[in-house]
Amino acid sequence: MATTDGTLALGPGVDAPVRPMGVFARPGSTPGWRGWITTVDHKRIGIMYGAAALFFFLIGGVEALLIRLQLAAPEGKVLSADLYNQVYTMHGTTMIFLVVMPIGASFMNYLLPLQVGARDVAFPRMNALSFWVFLAGGIVLNSAWLLGGGADGGWFNYAPNNGVMFSPTHGIDFWNMGLIITGISSLVGAVNLIVTVLNLRAPGMTLMRMPVFVWMSLVTQFMLLFAIPVLTSAQFLLLFDRLFGARFFDVSQGADPLLWQHLFWIFGHPEVYIMILPAFGLISEMIPVFARKPIFGYPFMVFSGIAIGFMGWGVWAHHMFASGMGPISVAAFSVATMFIAVPTGVKILNWLATMWGGKLRFDTPLLYSVGLVTMFTIGGLSGVTHAVSPADTQQTDTYYIVAHFHYVLFGGALFGFVGGWYFWWPKVFGYKLSEFHGKVNFWILMVGFNLTFGPMHILGLQGMPRRTYTYRDNYGFNFWNLVATIGAVIIGISFLYFFWIIWKSWKDAKAANAVLSGDPWDARGLEWMIPCPAPAHNFDVTPTVTRLDDFWHRKYAEDESGRLIRVAETADVSMKGDGTGVHLPSPSYWPIVLASGLPFIGWGLIFNLWFCLLGGLIVITGIYGWVMEPADDPEAGHGHEDDHPSDSDDSSAAAEVAAPEEAALVD
Amino acid sequence: MASADHTDHGLVTSTGVSNEKLGMWVFLGSECLLFGGLISSFLLYKNRSGTSSLHERPHDLYDLAFTSISSFVLLMSSLTMVLAVSAIQRGELRNTRVWLGVTALLGSIFISGQVYEFKEFLNAGYGFTHSPAWSAFFALTGFHGVHVSLGIVMLLSAIGLTLTGRIGRGQAESVEIVGLYWHFVDVVWVIIFTVVYLIK
Numbered sequence: 039m040a041t042t043d044g045t046l047a048l049g050p051g052v053d054a055p056v057r058p059m060g061v062f063a064r065p066g067s068t069p070g071w072r073g074w075i076t077t078v079d080h081k082r083i084g085i086m087y088g089a090a091a092l093f094f095f096l097i098g099g100v101e102a103l104l105i106r107l108q109l110a111a112p113e114g115k116v117l118s119a120d121l122y123n124q125v126y127t128m129h130g131t132t133m134i135f136l137v138v139m140p141i142g143a144s145f146m147n148y149l150l151p152l153q154v155g156a157r158d159v160a161f162p163r164m165n166a167l168s169f170w171v172f173l174a175g176g177i178v179l180n181s182a183w184l185l186g187g188g189a190d191g192g193w194f195n196y197a198p199n200n201g202v203m204f205s206p207t208h209g210i211d212f213w214n215m216g217l218i219i220t221g222i223s224s225l226v227g228a229v230n231l232i233v234t235v236l237n238l239r240a241p242g243m244t245l246m247r248m249p250v251f252v253w254m255s256l257v258t259q260f261m262l263l264f265a266i267p268v269l270t271s272a273q274f275l276l277l278f279d280r281l282f283g284a285r286f287f288d289v290s291q292g293a294d295p296l297l298w299q300h301l302f303w304i305f306g307h308p309e310v311y312i313m314i315l316p317a318f319g320l321i322s323e324m325i326p327v328f329a330r331k332p333i334f335g336y337p338f339m340v341f342s343g344i345a346i347g348f349m350g351w352g353v354w355a356h357h358m359f360a361s362g363m364g365p366i367s368v369a370a371f372s373v374a375t376m377f378i379a380v381p382t383g384v385k386i387l388n389w390l391a392t393m394w395g396g397k398l399r400f401d402t403p404l405l406y407s408v409g410l411v412t413m414f415t416i417g418g419l420s421g422v423t424h425a426v427s428p429a430d431t432q433q434t435d436t437y438y439i440v441a442h443f444h445y446v447l448f449g450g451a452l453f454g455f456v457g458g459w460y461f462w463w464p465k466v467f468g469y470k471l472s473e474f475h476g477k478v479n480f481w482i483l484m485v486g487f488n489l490t491f492g493p494m495h496i497l498g499l500q501g502m503p504r505r506t507y508t509y510r511d512n513y514g515f516n517f518w519n520l521v522a523t524i525g526a527v528i529i530g531i532s533f534l535y536f537f538w539i540i541w542k543s544w545k546d547a548k549a550a551n552a553v554l555s556g557d558p559w560d561a562r563g564l565e566w567m568i569p570c571p572a573p574a575h576n577f578d579v580t581p582t583v584t585r586l587d588d589f590w591h592r593k594y595a596e597d598e599s600g601r602l603i604r605v606a607e608t609a610d611v612s613m614k615g616d617g618t619g620v621h622l623p624s625p626s627y628w629p630i631v632l633a634s635g636l637p638f639i640g641w642g643l644i645f646n647l648w649f650c651l652l653g654g655l656i657v658i659t660g661i662y663g664w665v666m667e668p669a670d671d672p673e674a675g676h677g678h679e680d681d682h683p684s685d686s687d688d689s690s691a692a693a694e695v696a697a698p699e700e701a702a703l704v705d
Numbered sequence: 706m707a708s709a710d711h712t713d714h715g716l717v718t719s720t721g722v723s724n725e726k727l728g729m730w731v732f733l734g735s736e737c738l739l740f741g742g743l744i745s746s747f748l749l750y751k752n753r754s755g756t757s758s759l760h761e762r763p764h765d766l767y768d769l770a771f772t773s774i775s776s777f778v779l780l781m782s783s784l785t786m787v788l789a790v791s792a793i794q795r796g797e798l799r800n801t802r803v804w805l806g807v808t809a810l811l812g813s814i815f816i817s818g819q820v821y822e823f824k825e826f827l828n829a830g831y832g833f834t835h836s837p838a839w840s841a842f843f844a845l846t847g848f849h850g851v852h853v854s855l856g857i858v859m860l861l862s863a864i865g866l867t868l869t870g871r872i873g874r875g876q877a878e879s880v881e882i883v884g885l886y887w888h889f890v891d892v893v894w895v896i897i898f899t900v901v902y903l904i905k
Contacts, residue, residue, distance in 0.1 A: 160724040160728065161724065161728065225732075225735055228731070228735070229728050229731045229732050229735075232727075232731050233724050233727045233728045233731060236719060236720050236727060237718035237719050237720055237722070237723075237724050237727060238718065238719065239719040243719075263731060263734060263735045264734065264735065264738045265738075266735070267735050267736065267738040267739035267741075267742065268739075268741070268742045270739060270742075271739050271742030271746075272742060274844070274848075275840075275844065278833070279840075282833065282834070283833075283834040284833055284834055284840040284844070285755070285835070285836050285837045285839075285840045286746065286750075286837060286840050286841070286844075288837070290756070291755045291756060291836050291837055292753035292754075292755060292756065292836065292837055293750070293753065293837040294749060294750075294837075297746060297749055297750075301742055301745075301746075665862070665866075666871075
């Protein structure tokens with residue numbers, strides 16, 4: 039194994055930067071924080087995505103608690119009306135763009151190359167770029183709190199309310215700039231991960247042998263690829279309006295505010311599936327492991343995901359039933375929306391059928407997976423009620439909607455992510471999270487979640503409006519609001535507990551000093567063939583795949599009566615992590631340099647165009663430095679036994695330089 | 706295409722298309738939607754030229770003959786781009802530089818024409834802030850102009866890299882990828898020219 043200090047250090051390499059071009063240095067593998075900021079290792083980048091998302095999750099969580107404290111009792115005084123508007127807008131924006139999406143990206147970055155049997159992603163430096171740009175966008179968005187206040191128009195910032203006249207602070211400008219920058223990050227990531235999945239599959243890994251998570255990620259990345267530029271174009275129009283006096287949303291000059299709604303929701307509805315499909319993929323990996331059965335109806339799982347990917351583009355206007363767009367549009371989108379529930383239902387039934395008759399082992403990851411299936415089903419059912427447009431016109435802008443999307447995004451996506459953390463934690467960090475505490479934590483979260491968002495169904499049907507900072511005493515909203523606030527506090531406690539569990543498990547593992555096997559769950563995917571934590575070079579030899587769940591079938595076969603029999607010990611079919619001569623992509627400074635210019639462009643557009651010049655120069659320096667530096671540090675080490683080829687040409691994807699293939703070794 | 710003629714150590718990718726080229730194709734797919742949003746906005750707004758006494762719409766002021774010529778120039782640059790790619794694939798570095806340079810020059814002529822056109826409209830009193838129609842016109846054609854300009858920068862950078870020896874016959878695919886971008890920008894202009902200029 040190539041670690042020197044800690045669980046994640048890269049192997050020893052050349053410490054001093056080399057200067058093949060005389061000007062542009064490429065760092066060798068460096069320890070400590072410099073290793074992290076220059077890393078192009080998809081595993082480290084995945085970890086950084088997760089860590090940054092958890093940091094933003096704390097911010098978004100505090101905002102959520104402020105909202106609930108304000109609404110705990112009638113005539114709340116915690117927040118002013120203006121501050122309340124900013125807090126719920128920033129809560130929604132943060133949770134969507136800076137928490138759920140990057141946690142999905144974190145899993146995809148870490149797992150996709152491992153699950154398709156690749157050395158790294160297709161473009162390792164662009165992978166680092168997408169993380170740093172995401173972080174830059176998150177910083178720009180949240181810098182609004184320090185520079186005059188956040189956006190205040192809801193996460194969708196409808197026109198014309200988003201104009202300077204109705205929102206004179208710079209909050210919406212920060213929102214614009216921050217999300218354009220995170221959009222660049224998503225675009226870079228989408229290109230990278232799509233090419234990785236299409237191009238870097240191990241021998242024999244045909245499309246229909248890819249794990250369901252890889253499929254769902256691929257669909258997600260295609261949706262990002264096509265949805266993000268629509269949001270970006272809409273945000274550019276708004277930016278021109280707000281900062282340079284254009285007339286895109288100036289109703290007095292004949293502009294149509296519905297343009298904003300259409301552009302926003304053409305992005306916004308695919309976005310919903312962008313957030314949930316990665317979690318669907320995660321539990322499709324976890325449930326078969328704990329049911330000890332293959333996923334039921336694999337092709338249906340794949341094609342229902344693809345169907346969601348396509349149909350997700352035809353339902354956007356169900357967010358606009360109350361906008362007066364006419365009965366034909368409403369009817370069409372109403373039917374389409376009911377129809378998209380079908381592939382989602384297929385998935386839920388397949389998960390149930392996977393568990394049916396299985397020898398279920400209720401470890402923490404399975405608890406969270408079942409939590410996703412049940413909570414998402416509740417959210418899905420209330421979602422179908424929105425598809426019925428007459429009902430929706432009653433529900434729209436009430437807490438019923440808030441209940442719905444928290445059931446699908448918190449009860450759905452986030453439950454899947456937390457389950458995924460418990461499941462893949464040993465692969466990433468080399469120790470398991472405590473099972474006992476994990477189960478307790480699950481039940482606390484489950485209770486808190488339902489106490490918070492369950493009552494919102496009732497409040498919504500009683501007519502309590504969203505985005506209103508308070509309510510009167512005699513409206514009959516008091517009791518359920520208090521319950522929801524108590525639930526929110528319980529959710530907060532459950533996440534503090536989760537952080538404590540991480541610390542406690544780490545401490546216990548350190549004290550026990552036991553070496554974890556590479557396959558602690560007796561799992562199915564290729565990523566479990568390699569040690570825990572995953573070595574820097576991933577696979578010692580590139581595995582050759584002959585079927586879905588190849589690793590499982592190397593361990594188990596079925597006898598004549600269909601019973602499972604073990605055919606090989608796990609250790610015998612696993613890799614030792616001692617591969618030699620593996621050529622890893624070299625670290626690079628340029629991704630973080632390039633990304634660091636973007637916030638200055640954003641702030642410059644808002645405050646002073648001279649900052650744009652500074653930011654632009656940094657970005658240009660970054661781009662040319664990137665192009666000029668050799669793709670590989672010619673003197674860097676490649677793991678322990680250094681035998682890299684002497685040529686160092688410009689192949690930008692050193693990940694392509696694969697280890698020996700398994701098939702070649704066997705034959 | 707076969708991946709044997711580029712420099713990733715002869716490794717064949719799962720699709721047979723190199724990562725870089727597939728990445729550019731995927732990126733261009735995304736660009737389609739960016740222009741899709743802007744083109745839709747223009748189509749919605751093209752007749753909304755405001756309430757002031759200056760209320761002519763963009764297509765009342767077009768000089769179709771002028772724009773047709775500059776469009777022709779841009780389309781011809783696709784031809785010279787193909788010649789540049791063909792030259793580098795045969796290893797003729799000098800011809801590569803010539804054709805890349807001609808492509809960049811034709812692109813610059815197109816951009817100059819656009820600047821001239823914008824100035825004419827500004828002189829007539831129709832700026833970016835005039836009305837939804839004019840905002841949409843300038844945003845759409847301006848975004849396209851920025852794309853062409855970035856393409857010119859890429860072409861010039863490619864010329865520079867052939868001079869320093871960093872792009873040679875072995876890296877013909879880098880030029881081909883720049884070409885993909887360039888052709889895409891041209892194709893988008895065909896759509897914009899049709900939608901914005903030709904359709905009343």
